[in-house]
Amino acid sequence: MSEGAKSGGVTLTGIQKSFGGAPALVDGRLTISPGGVHGLVGPNGAGKSTLAAIASGILQPDAGTIEVRGESLQFRGVPDALAAGIVAMPQELTVVPELSVAENITIGREPSRRGLLSQRASRAVAAKVLERMRVDLPLKAPVADLEPASQRVVMLARSLHTGAHTLILDEPTAALDSSQAEVFLRVVESLRGAGVSVVYISHRFGEVVRLCDDVTILRDGRTVDVLDRKRNTEAALVAAVVGEGALDDHVRAERSAPRRDRPVLTVRGLAGARLRGVDFSIGEGEILGVCGLPGSGVDDLMEMVSGCQAPVRGEIVVDGRAVRFGEPAQALARGISYLPAERARAGMLDLPIRSNLVASSLGKVDRAGWLTARAERRFVNDVLTELGLAQRVEHNLRTLSGGNRQKVLLSRCLLADSRLIVLDDPTVGVDVGARRDIHEMLVRIAAEGRSLLVSASEPEELVSIADRVLVLSRGEVGAEIDSAEISPESVVRAVTTSGAPRAAATAG
Amino acid sequence: MKQVIATEPSSSAPPGGADGSTVRPSRSFAWRAMLRYGVFGVFVIMIATFGVLRTQDFLQLDTLKEILVNASVLAVVASGLTLVLAIGEFDLSFGSVAGFAGAVVVYMMYKAGLPLVPALAVALVAGLVAGLANGVIVAYGKVPALIATLAVGSVAEGVERWIFNDETIYEGIPHSFLSITNTSVFGFQMIVPISIVVVIALCLICSFTTFGRRVFATGGSEEAARIAGIRTRRVRTVTFILMGLGAGIAGILLMSQASSYYPNSGTGLLLPAYAACFLGWSAAGADRFYPAYTYFGVLFIGTLSTGLIMLQVASWVTDVVQGVVLVSAVLVARAARTS
Numbered sequence: 121m122s123e124g125a126k127s128g129g130v131t132l133t134g135i136q137k138s139f140g141g142a143p144a145l146v147d148g149r150l151t152i153s154p155g156g157v158h159g160l161v162g163p164n165g166a167g168k169s170t171l172a173a174i175a176s177g178i179l180q181p182d183a184g185t186i187e188v189r190g191e192s193l194q195f196r197g198v199p200d201a202l203a204a205g206i207v208a209m210p211q212e213l214t215v216v217p218e219l220s221v222a223e224n225i226t227i228g229r230e231p232s233r234r235g236l237l238s239q240r241a242s243r244a245v246a247a248k249v250l251e252r253m254r255v256d257l258p259l260k261a262p263v264a265d266l267e268p269a270s271q272r273v274v275m276l277a278r279s280l281h282t283g284a285h286t287l288i289l290d291e292p293t294a295a296l297d298s299s300q301a302e303v304f305l306r307v308v309e310s311l312r313g314a315g316v317s318v319v320y321i322s323h324r325f326g327e328v329v330r331l332c333d334d335v336t337i338l339r340d341g342r343t344v345d346v347l348d349r350k351r352n353t354e355a356a357l358v359a360a361v362v363g364e365g366a367l368d369d370h371v372r373a374e375r376s377a378p379r380r381d382r383p384v385l386t387v388r389g390l391a392g393a394r395l396r397g398v399d400f401s402i403g404e405g406e407i408l409g410v411c412g413l414p415g416s417g418v419d420d421l422m423e424m425v426s427g428c429q430a431p432v433r434g435e436i437v438v439d440g441r442a443v444r445f446g447e448p449a450q451a452l453a454r455g456i457s458y459l460p461a462e463r464a465r466a467g468m469l470d471l472p473i474r475s476n477l478v479a480s481s482l483g484k485v486d487r488a489g490w491l492t493a494r495a496e497r498r499f500v501n502d503v504l505t506e507l508g509l510a511q512r513v514e515h516n517l518r519t520l521s522g523g524n525r526q527k528v529l530l531s532r533c534l535l536a537d538s539r540l541i542v543l544d545d546p547t548v549g550v551d552v553g554a555r556r557d558i559h560e561m562l563v564r565i566a567a568e569g570r571s572l573l574v575s576a577s578e579p580e581e582l583v584s585i586a587d588r589v590l591v592l593s594r595g596e597v598g599a600e601i602d603s604a605e606i607s608p609e610s611v612v613r614a615v616t617t618s619g620a621p622r623a624a625a626t627a628g
Numbered sequence: 629m630k631q632v633i634a635t636e637p638s639s640s641a642p643p644g645g646a647d648g649s650t651v652r653p654s655r656s657f658a659w660r661a662m663l664r665y666g667v668f669g670v671f672v673i674m675i676a677t678f679g680v681l682r683t684q685d686f687l688q689l690d691t692l693k694e695i696l697v698n699a700s701v702l703a704v705v706a707s708g709l710t711l712v713l714a715i716g717e718f719d720l721s722f723g724s725v726a727g728f729a730g731a732v733v734v735y736m737m738y739k740a741g742l743p744l745v746p747a748l749a750v751a752l753v754a755g756l757v758a759g760l761a762n763g764v765i766v767a768y769g770k771v772p773a774l775i776a777t778l779a780v781g782s783v784a785e786g787v788e789r790w791i792f793n794d795e796t797i798y799e800g801i802p803h804s805f806l807s808i809t810n811t812s813v814f815g816f817q818m819i820v821p822i823s824i825v826v827v828i829a830l831c832l833i834c835s836f837t838t839f840g841r842r843v844f845a846t847g848g849s850e851e852a853a854r855i856a857g858i859r860t861r862r863v864r865t866v867t868f869i870l871m872g873l874g875a876g877i878a879g880i881l882l883m884s885q886a887s888s889y890y891p892n893s894g895t896g897l898l899l900p901a902y903a904a905c906f907l908g909w910s911a912a913g914a915d916r917f918y919p920a921y922t923y924f925g926v927l928f929i930g931t932l933s934t935g936l937i938m939l940q941v942a943s944w945v946t947d948v949v950q951g952v953v954l955v956s957a958v959l960v961a962r963a964a965r966t967s
Contacts, residue, residue, distance in 0.1 A: 426855075428854075428855065447854065447859060447861075448854055448855050448856075448857055449854075449857045449858065449859045452857035453857075457857075458855050459855075460855060465849065465851060465852065466849070466851040466852050466855055467852055467855070468849070468852055469845045469848050469849060469852050469853060469856065470848030470849055471841075471844060471845060471848060475841060475844075475845070476856075478841075479841075479845060479853070479856040479857070479858065480856050480857040482838045482841065482842070482858075483838070485838075486837070486838040489837050489838050489839065490836055490837055490838075491836060491837055491838045491840075491841055492836055532856070536857070
């Protein structure tokens with residue numbers, strides 16, 4: 121197919137799809153008019169990804185029609201959708217780090233002469249694609265050397281190189297922090313001039329408002345509304361997704377003040393990796409937020425405190441005693457639990473929910489090394505009942521929605537009787553409603569006297585729960601914002617002024 | 629360096645949904661049933677075929693006894709290997725370790741003049757040490773299991789040859805050593821109950837112990853298990869130690885069965901053991917490795933090889949058929965999962 125020439129409207133109507141009897145889509149509708157960016161928004165489990173997978177031929181609908189430029193089509197697989205000009209960019213990073221930018225863009229469709237690859241032709245083709253996107257990337261550089269946003273841009277260029285006129289982007293910025301997301305968003309904006317239509321799925325409403333010409337709202341497997349440009353505001357999106365009135369995200373509920381005079385954890389001169397000496401302490405029942413630009417060392421701090429990474433210098437004091445953690449198990453023994461942001465890879469165990477809950481408390485449930493499913497069920501029963509998941513105790517944790525997965529993992533920390541829970545981006549990949557639930561849960565945990573160390577890639581998140589926010593800058597504490605002064609403005613200002621932002625790799 | 633993130637089911641995909649692969653419109657029930665239970669079908673057809681080709685003697689209790697006896701050593705190593713596979717590793721050394729442990733037990737009785745029980749203990753310790761070496765090198769040294777276990781296997785084989793210099797030893801082996809496997813229990817040779825006890829013990833460990841839970845947690849996602857507070861390096865090491873012990877037991881059984889020491893006794897175990905594990909895994913719906921499933925695989929392989937021997941086909945045929953059966957079973961199991 122010739123580059124970008126054909127642009128066409130795509131219409132999905134009455135799409136139905138069930139998995140093993142559970143309906144994922146009941147009445148999915150999506151109109152992708154030629155050109156422009158079209159938002160697709162809804163809570164987790166609303167069927168966004170399923171609809172996207174059907175539009176791009178990954179899944180086949182049980183009922184419904186797909187029309188491309190007025191012609192009714194049936195996609196038996198991805199190649200059919202591709203032939204019709206529709207391609208989905210995967211949510212996961214699928215670049216080959218060792219290969220160059222040009223090789224990654226042309227991978228699978230390398231220009232070849234008599235079966236021999238031509239590096240030069242490859243680069244020429246890649247350069248043309250990037251030109252269409254108005255992006256400048258070093259063609260010969262290995263993708264591993266690029267910043268995260270640019271790696272996504274390479275994936276985008278690869279999708280464009282297929283000759284598709286419709287690109288489906290499923291949460292392309294989910295794994296990016298705000299500054300990196302910004303870099304990626306600019307590229308998506310510049311696609312408008314390239315004659316392609318974009319379907320943009322995201323939980324980040326700010327992005328959706330900024331990018332999208334219209335927004336399709338999915339709820340419970342149905343398309344319930346399509347917002348045009350005028351109605352596309354953040355408040356309208358929140359209202360449409362939640363399906364009720366405005367949302368009060370501020371959940372600093374009534375609770376006794378945290379006992380800063382009784383520190384649970386004290387860190388002195390902590391250094392190693394990107395950290396260059398960090399001091400702070402967390403009191404009993406305190407929610408301490410940590411944020412900073414990428415490279416400021418937030419990740420390293422979380423990993424060192426939770427025993428995932430050993431500090432080079434400095435000390436960690438728990439209950440007045442200096443500790444050294446060789447692995448997370450040792451931190452856990454001192455009452456410190458860790459929940460990473462990448463829950464799919466590093467949070468969930470590929471086991472039933474009950475085993476996930478018990479994993480950090482095996483020593484409490486077993487009898488001389490013997491462990492039965494019954495003992496596990498007894499141990500987790502109350503917690504699961506409270507979460508409303510008692511019926512699903514034997515289901516694999518992966519079958520739950522993002523919000524429920526996080527609730528289960530948080531409950532695991534509670535069952536382990538941790539006094540300090542270290543949380544990376546606690547609501548990443550979680551829909552708006554569940555996000556509020558989780559915030560409430562965190563505040564309730566703190567009210568019980570446990571302490572929380574919470575990092576967030578979106579500083580606004582900390583505003584709604586933290587008692588105090590530390591802003592890291594170049595491996596040191598750049599600013600400390602106390603309860604009274606916490607506001608979205610103060611936090612964002614502290615983050616963005618405390619360290620020089622990284623130079624963006626995309627230009628022009 | 630950035631890692632390519634493995635495909636995960638997207639968070640909003642419903643339970644039982646697509647794992648990202650292309651899902652064809654559902655095939656007929658019969659087709660899916662055939663894929664799902666195909667391994668059992670082939671097992672039955674195989675028995676029926678042998679029964680027809682050897683009407684005079686295949687479908688008899690004696691044949692069953694022979695199959696069980698022949699498959700006993702395999703059952704012991706394969707159920708140990710099951711745990712190693714469940715934890716997401718593999719082991720290429722257990723054949724050599726079995727041979728090494730066999731050499732050790734015979735040496736202890738024949739040259740060092742130790743009584744039976746201490747000699748057995750020393751051989752088990754030898755297997756344990758080899759497993760410990762594998763575990764420490766893999767878990768703490770972060771050496772890929774392929775290299776680590778090949779190297780440990782090579783060392784074990786070297787030491788075995790150093791002990792007996794490739795000679796075969798018939799004398800100096802006490803009768804009590806032979807009776808370990810040959811004593812008759814309810815009409816079966818003792819080796820059969822021994823192997824079944826090993827399989828059952830490992831099943832119990834997998835299902836009803838904290839260690840078993842840790843094995844499957846670690847095998848599913850090491851990083852997640854570590855963060856949940858499981859000492860994954862220790863779990864791996866212990867798993868390799870159990871494998872080494874299994875290999876040690878296998879070595880003792882091999883020598884006792886042969887009532888002699890002969891070189892390279894364990895080398896033929898490698899492929900059948902993997903075949904048994906993967907046949908069991910396939911038969912159980914390609915879901916997870918489990919010693920009882922593996923025992924089915926062992927019976928499958930045992931029936932196949934015993935049947936082929938009774939048909940007096942050339943021994944290379946067994947190798948070819950085993951390889952083909954193994955790959956087919958895994959292919960069918962994969963197909964069954966995605967249909």
